[in-house]
Amino acid sequence: MFSDKLYQHLLDNAATLVSLTAADTALCIKYFEPVLFAKDTIIEQENEVPKYLYYVVSGFVRLFHYNEEGNQITTHLNCPPGFITSYTAFNNCTKSAEYVACITACELLRITKTDLDIICKQSIAFKDYSILVFQMALAYNETRSRELASLTAEQRYVKFIADHPAILQHVPLLYIASFLGMKPESLSRIRRKIFS
Amino acid sequence: MFSDKLYQHLLDNAATLVSLTAADTALCIKYFEPVLFAKDTIIEQENEVPKYLYYVVSGFVRLFHYNEEGNQITTHLNCPPGFITSYTAFNNCTKSAEYVACITACELLRITKTDLDIICKQSIAFKDYSILVFQMALAYNETRSRELASLTAEQRYVKFIADHPAILQHVPLLYIASFLGMKPESLSRIRRKIFS
DNA sequence: TCAATTAACTAACAAATGTCAAGTGTAAGC
DNA sequence: GCTTACACTTGACATTTGTTAGTTAATTGA
Numbered sequence: 001m002f003s004d005k006l007y008q009h010l011l012d013n014a015a016t017l018v019s020l021t022a023a024d025t026a027l028c029i030k031y032f033e034p035v036l037f038a039k040d041t042i043i044e045q046e047n048e049v050p051k052y053l054y055y056v057v058s059g060f061v062r063l064f065h066y067n068e069e070g071n072q073i074t075t076h077l078n079c080p081p082g083f084i085t086s087y088t089a090f091n092n093c094t095k096s097a098e099y100v101a102c103i104t105a106c107e108l109l110r111i112t113k114t115d116l117d118i119i120c121k122q123s124i125a126f127k128d129y130s131i132l133v134f135q136m137a138l139a140y141n142e143t144r145s146r147e148l149a150s151l152t153a154e155q156r157y158v159k160f161i162a163d164h165p166a167i168l169q170h171v172p173l174l175y176i177a178s179f180l181g182m183k184p185e186s187l188s189r190i191r192r193k194i195f196s
Numbered sequence: 197m198f199s200d201k202l203y204q205h206l207l208d209n210a211a212t213l214v215s216l217t218a219a220d221t222a223l224c225i226k227y228f229e230p231v232l233f234a235k236d237t238i239i240e241q242e243n244e245v246p247k248y249l250y251y252v253v254s255g256f257v258r259l260f261h262y263n264e265e266g267n268q269i270t271t272h273l274n275c276p277p278g279f280i281t282s283y284t285a286f287n288n289c290t291k292s293a294e295y296v297a298c299i300t301a302c303e304l305l306r307i308t309k310t311d312l313d314i315i316c317k318q319s320i321a322f323k324d325y326s327i328l329v330f331q332m333a334l335a336y337n338e339t340r341s342r343e344l345a346s347l348t349a350e351q352r353y354v355k356f357i358a359d360h361p362a363i364l365q366h367v368p369l370l371y372i373a374s375f376l377g378m379k380p381e382s383l384s385r386i387r388r389k390i391f392s
Numbered sequence: 393t394c395a396a397t398t399a400a401c402t403a404a405c406a407a408a409t410g411t412c413a414a415g416t417g418t419a420a421g422c
Numbered sequence: 423g424c425t426t427a428c429a430c431t432t433g434a435c436a437t438t439t440g441t442t443a444g445t446t447a448a449t450t451g452a
Contacts, residue, residue, distance in 0.1 A: 138334045142283070188431050189432090191431095350438090370398095379440060
């Protein structure tokens with residue numbers, strides 16, 4: 001079955017952080033739902049409570065919203081593997097200000113908040129894992145804030161491609177520029193400068 | 197006792213989010229330690245595991261580190277009341293890259309990671325509270341990242357003083373500029389422009 | 393009290409980034 | 423195969439922000 005590979009991916013990832021029993025594994029398989037999406041599919045809408053937390057096995061996913069001028073602002077770019085959703089809204093079951101969209105074709109595992117709570121109640125290991133994932137999301141955002149506040153646009157781009165070398169082949173520069181807090185024209189200039 | 201007022205502050209804050217029993221209250225009083233610090237006191241060092249999580253009853257506290265050029269970078273400015281520490285390092289008991297320092301004289305309640313874990317084990321309400329505090333820290337950092345990426349320096353300053361009108365009387369503009377990702381000279385220019 | 397330090401402001405100039413208006417190339421759809 | 427749409431680039435110019443240096447005022451410490 002195609003989904004075996006997907007579950008194995010999530011289980012391997014969890015196993016790097018916590019020790020999983022056969023029962024933990026069974027819970028994951030029971031409650032996580034494998035899904036495939038085509039490029040450019042929007043999988044969560046703004047102004048709605050996010051339905052799922054997504055684990056990205058393959059493909060690239062982003063969060064974005066429209067600003068007052070009607071331009072898309074990309075606030076998160078996921079590099080697989082990893083979880084993605086509008087965390088705050090998902091956790092509190094409140095309306096999200098952001099869309100979740102597949103940039104490329106994606107293999108995902110998704111779970112509802114209700115089912116996530118069930119797994120966390122039944123599996124100590126999975127609860128520990130979910131807390132760690134959450135902590136990593138916080139650490140990630142702290143780093144991101146610090147870099148946006150203290151690095152130049154060029155430094156941010158250089159660091160970004162060093163951290164995510166594969167992303168250039170799959171994600172439009174348009175989204176990368178927005179994520180890094182600059183205009184596409186500025187990113188073009190920076191790239192020309194670096195490559196010469 | 198002077199510390200009654202401090203505990204009441206924390207308990208009132210917790211009560212806005214969860215329901216506390218007399219036992220929960222007793223646990224807080226038992227494990228949180230009231231402390232007073234003078235202006236400019238450094239209360240956590242970089243390259244060490246943070247000893248405490250701090251609840252700020254009064255006063256202003258910041259996180260900062262030195263960059264490669266030897267300049268101070270302020271990464272967090274606390275506006276009382278609220279918790280402050282180097283969250284990621286505190287949670288994982290790893291070395292922090294940042295100092296924690298009192299900007300003004302401060303009344304704080306502090307707790308070690310060990311004691312925090314004890315309280316969270318003994319009190320469901322306090323565990324819920326700590327998870328909520330943690331989630332709020334994540335939401336805060338997501339908002340901060342988004343604003344740093346998509347707003348101009350002037351927009352960030354205007355929004356900052358709208359959100360924290362009292363801060364100007366207590367926190368040097370030097371720290372505010374760094375926190376908002378700009379140079380002090382730029383902040384001076386922006387302030388002159390706004391006030392004319 | 394006085395000297396020394398430091399925060400804050402200012403001004404002139406440099407550098408980085410944004411804006412606007414093209415042009416090029418590629419990929420998708422008819 | 424052609425057209426359309428769109429990502430990406432480029433160049434000229436405007437604006438913002440950084441840099442450097444000097445001044446002022448307030449604070450700190452001897």
